[in-house]
Amino acid sequence: MGIKEDVEDGVEKNGIREPLISDHASNKGHPWMVYFTTLVAVCGSYEFGTCAGYSSPTQDAIRSDLGLSLAEYSLFGSILTFGAMIGAITAGPIADLIGRKGAMRVSSAFCVSGWLVIFFSEGPIPLDIGRLATGYGMGSFSYVVPVFIAEIAPKELRGALTALNQFMICGAVSVSFVIGNVLSWRTLALIGLIPTGVLLLGLFIIPESPRWLAKRGRGKEFEAALQTLRGKDADISQEADEIQDYITSLEQLPKPKLLELFQTRYLRSVTIGIGLMVCQQFGGINGICFYLSSIFELAGFSAFAGTVIYACLQISGTGLVAGCIFTAAAFYLKVHEVGLGAVPALAFIGILVYIGSFSLGMGAVPWVVMSEIFPINIKGLAGSVATLVNWFGAWLCSYTFNFLMSWSSYGTFIVYAAINAVAIVFIIVVVPETKGKSLEELQAAINA
Structure with missing residues (x-):
């Protein structure tokens, strides 16, 4: 009986029965x-x-x-x-x-x-x-x-x-x-x-995004794209139904307006999302990243060696504030002609500590938190506002960096250190822990 069931449920190709595909x-x-x-x-x-x-x-x-x-x-x-x-x-x-x-x-x-x-x-x-x-x-x-x-x-x-x-x-x-x-x-x-x-x-x-196809009402293309992505032997019926149900529920939600983001029930989540973007960008990342070679040259460190080693440390390290303080100390010593031999090493260590810290923490975390804290009905609009703030901060930081360095090389990094210190306080006081909570639980707690 088992053999008969295997044959009946087997896959036939060119007249030859193949073994069952597992569930x-x-x-x-x-x-x-x-x-x-x-x-x-x-x-x-x-x-x-x-x-x-x-x-x-x-x-x-x-x-x-x-x-x-x-x-x-x-x-x-x-x-x-x-x-x-x-x-x-x-x-x-x-x-x-x-x-x-x-x-x-x-x-x-x-x-x-x-x-x-x-x-x-x-x-x-x-x-x-x-x-x-x-x-x-x-x-x-x-x-x-x-x-x-x-x-x-x-x-x-x-x-x-x-x-x-x-x-x-x-x-x-x-x-x-x-x-x-x-x-x-x-x-x-x-x-x-x-x-x-x-x-x-x-x-x-x-293939195109199945969810976008479903949202546009292109049912056959939606199923074909989902089947292509999941494999020709995959059972997509349950996932397809879930996507369609979600799209239907989403379409029934009211379309938010910009001013509604600042209602009391959404104010904390919007403050967290925008605040993290401000902390990320005004801490100096784009000024340092865009003009890295000139920073090393000004400090007397090889621009070639510095940028190559920077590239290797893109994803490791700790201490945004410490990195800024090290770099500020290097330029302070240079300006006052004290301990000049330590200037290149201090600047080099400071920049690499800063970049490594950013890559591990502030570079990615604000985007993750933003995706978790906004309720679904305001996620698109609130996310756009937070993204706009992020890129505006990136522009302002990168544009002002050289002027700040002309004003005071060590003062520039003291300013960045102070902003990153404020960011630490903001995160401790305002940003909630998201680990172990469902999105619904997290959003209910924030927007209560």
Whole structure:
């Protein structure tokens, strides 16, 4: 009887019966397409890091070749984040209108055009236009790539696959810092075309987000995309029903307005989300990251060696405040001509401690907390406001950094240390512990 059941339930191919597929395999299918689709999508994350890491190793060469003043180069470095503000704000509506893949194509188009304009630039105006365009693509990628990954991944893989987004950003910044020391600034701009080229080719192969298709009422395409992602042998019926039910519930929620975010019931979650973004950006990260080479040179440490070792330490270390204090102490000693032999080592240690700490904590945690604390009916609008604050802070920090350093090299890092100290107090007093709580429990406690 067992043999008969096996034959009846077996899979027939070309007239030959194959052994039964286990229930586990039948239900979960083969996730290779999810992995492949994620790898294609995070090419956008890699492009993000390539854009962010471009200005530091090229500062001296661009200023020398094009005769840029400090103010002109500061505008070039910081205008990236202004473009990213526009990209982050508009990416949501674009992704909702033409799909996640469509939004990634638009982002890629801006990056490609921006890199080509930078490559052919002979003056500050086209240079800024190209940087603005790559900034737009970078900001758009910062929204659409994590959303796309979260929407395609099964729940047991979502955390690991989403983490790949941050890893690719850090990796690209590191690579740009290293190769930027041996390649010309125009060649480095051409290198920026590679991730978008891979992404554009891959978008012809990977499926669209099933959740977006379901939201648009494209039922057959939704099921086909979900089946492709889960494997041809997977049973997708339960997951498909859950997605459809969620989409139906979401459509029934009232559409929030901007002023409603500041009602008493939402005020704490909005304060936490925006406050963390302020702490993240005003602590100095983009000023330090964008102009790393000049910091090392000013301190008397090899810019080449410093940026290479920085690249290796992108994901380890502790102490944002300690890093700023070490660096401030180095420049204080230099200004007052005391212990000059210790200046390069102090600055080097301070910057690496700072960057390592940021990569482990403040770089990623605010985005994670933001995804947890906003109720579903305000998540889109509140997330957009918090993202806008984040990119505005990034622009302001990167634009003012060189001017602050001209005012006082050690004073700049004392200011950053003070802001990071305030951030520690803010996190202790205001931000709740999220571990071990469901989203519903957490949001109910915050927004009670």
